[in-house]
Amino acid sequence: MVVALGISGGIAAYKACEIIRGLDRAGVEVQTILSRGGAQFITPLTLQTLSRNSVLSDRITPGEGGAVRHIDLTRRIDVFAVAPATANFLAKFARGIADDFLSTFYISVTAPVVLAPAMNSRMWDHPATRENLAILKGRGARIIEPETGWLAEEEQGVGRLADPDRIVQAILDEAGRSSQLKDLHVVVTAGPTREPLDPVRFLSNRSSGRMGFALASEAARRGARVTLIAGPVDLYTPRGVDRIDVETSSEMRKAVFESKAGADAVIMAAAVSDYIPPRSDRKIKKSSAEIDLRLSRGPDILKELGETRGSELLIGFAAETDNLLDNARAKLTGKNVDFIVANDISVPGIGMEAVDNEVTILDREGNLHPVPRASKEEVAGRILDHVLAGRSR
Ligand code: CTP
Numbered sequence: 001m002v003v004a005l006g007i008s009g010g011i012a013a014y015k016a017c018e019i020i021r022g023l024d025r026a027g028v029e030v031q032t033i034l035s036r037g038g039a040q041f042i043t044p045l046t047l048q049t050l051s052r053n054s055v056l057s058d059r060i061t062p063g064e065g066g067a068v069r070h071i072d073l074t075r076r077i078d079v080f081a082v083a084p085a086t087a088n089f090l091a092k093f094a095r096g097i098a099d100d101f102l103s104t105f106y107i108s109v110t111a112p113v114v115l116a117p118a119m120n121s122r123m124w125d126h127p128a129t130r131e132n133l134a135i136l137k138g139r140g141a142r143i144i145e146p147e148t149g150w151l152a153e154e155e156q157g158v159g160r161l162a163d164p165d166r167i168v169q170a171i172l173d174e175a176g177r178s179s180q181l182k183d184l185h186v187v188v189t190a191g192p193t194r195e196p197l198d199p200v201r202f203l204s205n206r207s208s209g210r211m212g213f214a215l216a217s218e219a220a221r222r223g224a225r226v227t228l229i230a231g232p233v234d235l236y237t238p239r240g241v242d243r244i245d246v247e248t249s250s251e252m253r254k255a256v257f258e259s260k261a262g263a264d265a266v267i268m269a270a271a272v273s274d275y276i277p278p279r280s281d282r283k284i285k286k287s288s289a290e291i292d293l294r295l296s297r298g299p300d301i302l303k304e305l306g307e308t309r310g311s312e313l314l315i316g317f318a319a320e321t322d323n324l325l326d327n328a329r330a331k332l333t334g335k336n337v338d339f340i341v342a343n344d345i346s347v348p349g350i351g352m353e354a355v356d357n358e359v360t361i362l363d364r365e366g367n368l369h370p371v372p373r374a375s376k377e378e379v380a381g382r383i384l385d386h387v388l389a390g391r392s393r
Pocket of ligand 1: 249268269270271272273274298299300301302303315316317318319320331
């Protein structure tokens with residue numbers, strides 16, 4: 001197992017020594033990357049001695065093949081960690097600024113990222129830092145929150161680098177997870193569908209697609225081959241994910257059935273329209289005070305998957321405003337699936353359109369597994385832990 005450990009400029013840089021020791025003890029090869037700021041606090045010789053490896057930094061001379069080496073290293077590592085991560089480096093990572101070795105390395109990495117920030121509490125609380133952290137979390141980086149205590153500025157507050165043991169553990173967890181779903185093919189649907197009435201109008205719903213995208217992103221990070229079938233959403237394609245864009249429920253159905261051959265799991269996180277309006281090729285002009293819309297039933301993709309299932313695992317969602325668990329249970333058996341992720345969409349701040357979620361996972365044996373409120377990225381991780389862990393081939 002190989003970990004690249006970035007060390008940026010903060011008084012906590014000396015604690016990187018303990019992190020290297022902890023990783024070394026766990027049998028991990030550590031390749032350190034020291035920023036210019038980091039080098040003000042700790043010497044390359046210390047890091048080299050502890051890691052028994054050369055130190056990468058901005059000071060590479062052309063003869064050393066540094067540029068090639070950094071790309072080569074990004075392919076070899078299981079985790080990229082930065083501890084301490086300063087506010088400046090969080091900002092550079094969030095915005096993709098690559099003006100030194102460490103930030104250039106970040107933007108080249110596909111491995112899971114663990115960031116352990118350390119800074120003054122005012123910098124930690126600043127909206128700029130909050131925003132950068134949200135962006136990084138959204139991309140799936142694991143943030144090891146700093147602790148509260150005495151800071152270097154002789155004041156108390158949050159901002160002290162997390163305990164090195166905690167950081168080591170988080171790095172080991174991430175490294176273990178990066179191959180957890182290796183060789184699995186997972187199909188995920190996300191977002192709403194759009195059912196056109198005419199060339200300008202459509203029926204749709206409030207789904208943002210974030211939950212499905214977070215699941216796809218997390219599954220890819222854990223080594224799965226992921227096909228993401230997305231309704232119309234305004235989200236970037238997660239790294240390492242094959243995306244198929246669709247608009248209507250029947251297009252989604254077709255894409256799901258085409259992609260699921262040989263898949264190990266299908267996760268239906270999309271909010272598929274149940275009813276379809278008649279479609280006019282010409283724009284509907286206003287003529288009378290009222291018009292009638294007669295909607296017909298569209299395909300129930302998950303139900304069809306359940307009726308025609310092979311060995312693949314089927315995971316559905318249940319978006320409910322009332323009788324959450326009863327309705328979710330009915331969907332579990334009615335659609336013949338392995339798990340239903342129940343989502344109470346009547347609670348403000350979670351579920352549809354929201355950044356956070358809070359769900360209960362139901363299985364066929366009648367067990368309930370609550371996942372407490374957290375960002376959709378974190379909830380995605382907990383869902384995959386529960387439904388896919390141990391399934392690798
Ligand atoms: N689903 C589907 N096709 C549909 C409707 C839903 O595949 N036409 C899937 C969803 O992706 C989700 C699960 O079925 O995984 C449950 O979706 P939900 O909207 O909660 O329930 P419905 O089956 O539509 O039932 P109702 O709207 O009556 O609650």
